[in-house]
Amino acid sequence: MASGSIEKRGKRSWRLIVEVGDSGERDKESRTIRIDDPALLKTTKKLQDYLDDQLHQFKREVESGTYMKPQKMRLDEFYENVWKPKYASNPTNLSPLSYKTYQTYYNSHIKEQLGDKELGAIKTIHLVTFVADLHKPEARKDGKEGCLEPGTIQYIYRVLKNILKRATEWKLIKENPIIGVKKPVVEQSEGEFYEEEEANTVISTLYQEPRKWRLFILGALVGGCRRGELVGLEWNSVDLKNRTMDIVNSISLTEEGKAVEKGPKNKSSKRTIALPDWYVEELKIHRKEWLKNMWEMKEAELWKGEDREYVFHGGYGKPFYHSYPYRWWTRFVNRHKLKKIRFHDLRHSCATLLIEDGAPMKAIQKQLGHAREQTTSDTYAHVTKKLSRDTADRFNKFAPENSRPQSVPKS
Template sequence: MPAKIKKRSDDSYLLSVAVGYNDKGRQIVKTKTIRAASQREAEREYTLFAAEVQKGTVAYTGKYKLADFAKTWYKDYCLKNLAPKTQRSYRNHTKNRIIPALGHIDMVKLRPQHIIKFIEELRKPGLRLDGKTGTLSDQSVMYCFRVLSSMLQDAVQWQIISNNPCGRVKPPTIKHHKYNLPSEADIRKMLVYLTDEPIKYRMIILLALDSGLRLGEIMALRWDDIDFKTSILKVEKSNQVLGGKGIFTKAPKNQSSVRSLALSSSVMDLLRKYSVWQKKQKLILANEWIDEGWIFTKWNGKAMYPTTPSQWFSKFLKRKQLPHMPFHALRHLSATLLISLGIPLKNVSSRLGHADIRTTANIYGEALQSVDRQAADQLDQYFRKTINK
């Protein structure tokens, strides 16, 4: 352990206070250089500094590489607090992008300039983890920045650093992805074609359109989540699939994603028919059926893989020669239809489970502008009629 008070020059002293050990068994020492006229004054300053350290108001000032902290952070925070899929994503981004670029830097020496350069490097070709050519998407760059910022914010909370340098950097910009939604004619064709498809998949597609639920939320639905008397659907969880782990159920994306919403009468009617169909399947399979209460299942009653509806939907559109769109676009189509019908944005946002109404406004700006133009045209008609009278 270094000396508590070490004289460096005539009026300069280095104060050192030990505060325990890091994950490698090395002693953590917080230091402070002061100016003092005498040894006695230095001792008084040391007493004050030691008190601040004990209160937890002084950040760690020793050498601690970002790579070492990242490993500790993953073990002590990510593994204990994040869902399995998020854990794996954080680990991949930390291991493959953050540590190679910033891992050699001492935590206390990390500056906004390092973060800015890191973001610039992320935009260069060759960093994709899926083997595809080209550069990372805006969303991937932002996600990586958020992982780093989350890590450094915890470092502040744990008193490893005094502030988060990401907070002093302008976040990467994201151009919101614009879905090329089908025309009204193609939507009508799709709905007509669905009537001849297996009831299970017809039910999934129409429920997605009616509710605007995320695919994982649909796959996590059980029969007791639906009140057939009130036509109210409860959304409280989400199903995901992860290699090596299989299907697992987790809490929804955020607290606002836990919600209740009303379903249309036509979808409720189809749900009742689907329920009867599923009960018949149970009788046919007898002991082979594993009853876990899922609405959408594999052949034997086990939870359906979250990727299955997407694959089926893609093949269905191709088979019917309809424009391709990802399954998630059904959520956007549902929201766009609601907005076009004049449903208030706040209600649309709550139905989608967005944490912030601004998220809804940003994503559906064009649809909102279209409705706004309709409102202006109706006002114009009112003014003209009134003036002509």
């Protein structure tokens, strides 16, 4: 059985000591903790209770074999036994989609190069070399030619930084070695979007398609919604009377045939969107068709939506597979030979059209669910610059050569 003791090390630090083994040979483990809470430091009993609790938890880790010595733990061990269960698997820390993406990049790029290294042995120069090697063609693991995209390299860096940050916060290493590694640069592209005339063409072409798909696509183009927000939209979030819909849910991942639901991307993404009258009229028709379909499917015992009412589904009540709308949109654009833009760029098109129509940046921020107005301004700076140029050009008529009095020829 383990025995434990507490030693005061400094003004605000204590060492927890746990000994395990028989009387002949006992292993000693220690952990230093620091307390910065002034209220806790002032009260002797509360301080002692806290220290005893910390010692008890430490003893349990040592006795159960889950304790690993700082510095000696390999990156792979930390990733599997600590980072994943104690941080990454918690959806309040990482969304389900981000968690899955982090695991993919760790297993495909980080594990092989750094997984066997002890945390304390990973130095900044190792990570500088690792990031530099990611720019080489051999860093690709998918069999394709060329080098990794800059965005992919930056994401791998982000995953590694997150893991090492947790190891630092939890006192497994004294300093985070990635701090001295320059973040890979990705040039931000302006992205494609539809101008007003192009948007009109897309909308008129959508009237050749099923109503549910027309409404889904227009939810991005007119409402500024993200794909996952539309996939997760339910009828109880749609107010046909007041012509609004609430964005409170998102589905950006499907695992084992089941949708993984979460809240919107961030706090500000939870929002209410005002809808155009003509869009609401179409929604009302869609609602009637939706109810008819539901009752028919229930009578045939084919309904799979249970008590959920997803606005957009494939006919049986279950929400679309998270990536299916993207594939439908790509086929639609190709079929009608329209200007090719990504599904997400429909959202950008919504913002662009609003800016060009003179909508206030604050209103556009709320429509898109950006956390800060500055994010909206930075994202669409290329549009506002173009409008500024157009505005300035309006004053060309006042150029000196146009306003200078014409000389009168002598008779």
